[in-house]
Amino acid sequence: MEYIEVLICDVRKDNIDELVFNDIIMDRSAIKNSHFYDKMKEEDLELDDILSLKNVLSPFGTGSMFVNTLTIGSILIHDVSIVISFDEVYGDIVFQFPEKEVLDEGGEIDKQRCKEITEYFLFLMNKYNFDSVKLGYDPIDVVGNVLYHVNGKSIVTNEID
Numbered sequence: 001m002e003y004i005e006v007l008i009c010d011v012r013k014d015n016i017d018e019l020v021f022n023d024i025i026m027d028r029s030a031i032k033n034s035h036f037y038d039k040m041k042e043e044d045l046e047l048d049d050i051l052s053l054k055n056v057l058s059p060f061g062t063g064s065m066f067v068n069t070l071t072i073g074s075i076l077i078h079d080v081s082i083v084i085s086f087d088e089v090y091g092d093i094v095f096q097f098p099e100k101e102v103l104d105e106g107g108e109i110d111k112q113r114c115k116e117i118t119e120y121f122l123f124l125m126n127k128y129n130f131d132s133v134k135l136g137y138d139p140i141d142v143v144g145n146v147l148y149h150v151n152g153k154s155i156v157t158n159e160i161d
Contacts, residue, residue, distance in 0.1 A: 002099040005140040006121060010090045010131035016053045019128050020084070024093075026071060036063035057086040070095070073120030075113060077101045096138060109147070118148040125150060 011019065025031065025047070034047040038056050047065060050056055057063065062085040070080040081096045102117070104110040114135060121133040136146040 003096050003138040004099050004102055005134075005136060005138045006095040006117065007134045007140045008093040008121065008124075008130055009133070011086075011093060011128065012130070013054050013057065013086055013089055013091060015128045015130075016057065016084070016086070016091065019093075019124065020053055023124055023127070024070070024082075025065070025067070027069070030067045030069045032066045032068050034063070034065040037061065053084070057084070057091065058088075060087045062086070070097075072117050073123075075116050075120070077117075094140070099137070114147060118150060122150045 028048065031047055036045045036047065036050060036053075036056050037043070038045055039059075039061060040055075045056065047063075053063070062083065064084070065082045067080045067082065068078065070077045070082075077097050078101060079097055083094045083096075085092050085094075102110055102113050104113075118133065118135050121135070124130075125133055131151075133148075133150040134140050134146050135148040139145065
């Protein structure tokens with residue numbers, strides 16, 4: 001099975017709580033499981049136990065979640081893995097989900113669906129001032145796997161347009 005990834009790059013840690021709690025995980029009941037480690041308290045935590053991701057991910061840290069459904073703009077995506085990873089100031093967020101979530105009835109990439117997902121992340125990028133967003137096949141860091149790349153204020157597409 002192929003997977004699609006969305007990579008948000010260089011999110012400021014100061015924005016992580018609002019971004020995750022207000023614009024990404026809007027339905028906590030959709031969270032199947034989550035895992036974070038609080039270095040200060042030296043304990044494992046679930047997202048429901050966390051009041052501030054910024055504090056838990058300080059001075060640096062990584063956490064993960066698996067959600068049954070995630071609404072990205074107007075698009076409902078199923079079976080989404082989310083990994084949040086931060087250094088002292090900046091971090092990345094990776095979303096991974098089955099390719100079938102962006103395929104049309106004929107089994108081809110649904111360009112409009114991909115564009116709508118990317119446009120929502122462009123909205124978030126402008127709201128939270130992070131550097132870039134990439135949508136493509138896993139692993140997203142391979143150049144040929146990137147379908148859409150939002151850098152600055154524009155969407156750059158690869159071979160699907």
